[in-house]
Amino acid sequence: MLPPQQIPSTQLQHPLLDQLKVEMEVMRLDQVHPTVSGNKYFKLKYNLAEALKQNHKQVLTFGGAYSNHIHATAAAANLEGLQSIGIIRGELLDSLNPTLRYAKEAGMILKGISRELYRNKIQPEFLDQLRQELGEYYLIPEGGTNALAIQGTSEILSSNQSNFSHLATSIGTGGTFSGLANSLLPQQELLGISALKGEAIPEEMKQLLHAHSIQSKGSLSLMTQYHHGGYAKWTAELIEFIHWFWESFGIPLDPIYTGKMAFACWDLLQKKYFKPGSRVLLIHTGGLQGNLGFTQRTGILLPSPLG
Ligand SMILES: *Cc1c(COP(=O)(O)O)cnc(C)c1O
Numbered sequence: 001m002l003p004p005q006q007i008p009s010t011q012l013q014h015p016l017l018d019q020l021k022v023e024m025e026v027m028r029l030d031q032v033h034p035t036v037s038g039n040k041y042f043k044l045k046y047n048l049a050e051a052l053k054q055n056h057k058q059v060l061t062f063g064g065a066y067s068n069h070i071h072a073t074a075a076a077a078n079l080e081g082l083q084s085i086g087i088i089r090g091e092l093l094d095s096l097n098p099t100l101r102y103a104k105e106a107g108m109i110l111k112g113i114s115r116e117l118y119r120n121k122i123q124p125e126f127l128d129q130l131r132q133e134l135g136e137y138y139l140i141p142e143g144g145t146n147a148l149a150i151q152g153t154s155e156i157l158s159s160n161q162s163n164f165s166h167l168a169t170s171i172g173t174g175g176t177f178s179g180l181a182n183s184l185l186p187q188q189e190l191l192g193i194s195a196l197k198g199e200a201i202p203e204e205m206k207q208l209l210h211a212h213s214i215q216s217k218g219s220l221s222l223m224t225q226y227h228h229g230g231y232a233k234w235t236a237e238l239i240e241f242i243h244w245f246w247e248s249f250g251i252p253l254d255p256i257y258t259g260k261m262a263f264a265c266w267d268l269l270q271k272k273y274f275k276p277g278s279r280v281l282l283i284h285t286g287g288l289q290g291n292l293g294f295t296q297r298t299g300i301l302l303p304s305p306l307g
Contacts, residue, residue: 038286153179
């Protein structure tokens with residue numbers, strides 16, 4: 001893969017920020033790579049290097065039909081000369097689905113399986129069965145989180161971000177949150193905004209950090225009240241916010257992850273969560289490819305850099 005460019009960031013200009021003496025900036029991981037977008041670039045980087053090192057010809061992973069992870073894995077494997085296989089939740093693969101269409105064009109072999117079978121995605125017997133059917137492969141788990149993914153997401157922050165008091169990220173499986181927690185500085189606070197509904201998420205994050213021996217030097221805050229109904233669910237308020245954010249700052253967001261993260265940060269700003277003098281970095285983890293499919297299945301228009 002191409003090495004990441006100097007990651008661009010956009011400073012937000014708004015009277016409320018001036019009034020509360022808070023600075024906000026958006027780190028544009030959505031622009032980190034032309035085809036492997038967002039946090040997925042970092043999560044895949046060492047996994048694909050490992051697959052090549054182990055002389056694998058194929059990588060196999062799991063995902064939903066609109067998954068950013070499927071899209072990014074197809075693109076990244078293609079660039080590395082690896083065959084990719086996507087096991088997709090749901091038997092019937094819609095040929096008009098833009099995510100799957102892209103994945104297929106990038107050379108991914110797509111295999112739709114029933115929701116029941118899909119639940120076996122971590123069972124060794126099922127993974128062996130797939131090996132017999134499709135040949136030997138390097139496994140990347142659903143959502144892409146494993147030790148090598150966290151090694152990658154630990155590289156998102158560098159000394160360029162040492163002046164921020166707060167960093168905010170969306171949480172799906174928590175691989176990105178873990179990597180950021182790993183590279184946090186003592187004076188920094190990491191806000192993890194869950195895209196999923198569930199009060200157990202703070203405990204799950206604690207266990208994930210423990211499993212990967214991560215003891216953050218900074219402080220970690222988990223926000224579980226900004227899911228807007230649950231994973232891939234949305235509210236009119238969220239969609240309205242995404243449009244407002246685009247009109248105000250020229251930054252496109254997605255409704256699954258980054259919209260909820262930015263919504264949370266703006267809500268916290270209004271509630272004076274950030275003390276005067278705070279410098280807040282919103283990490284835009286990408287996901288914009290999903291906007292096309294979202295509009296296709298809901299009829300709701302979203303801002304898009306592609307127009
Ligand atoms: C996958 C994804 C996430 C969640 O990342 P995790 O490491 O699974 O927590 C967040 N934002 C976007 C845009 C994603 O595609």
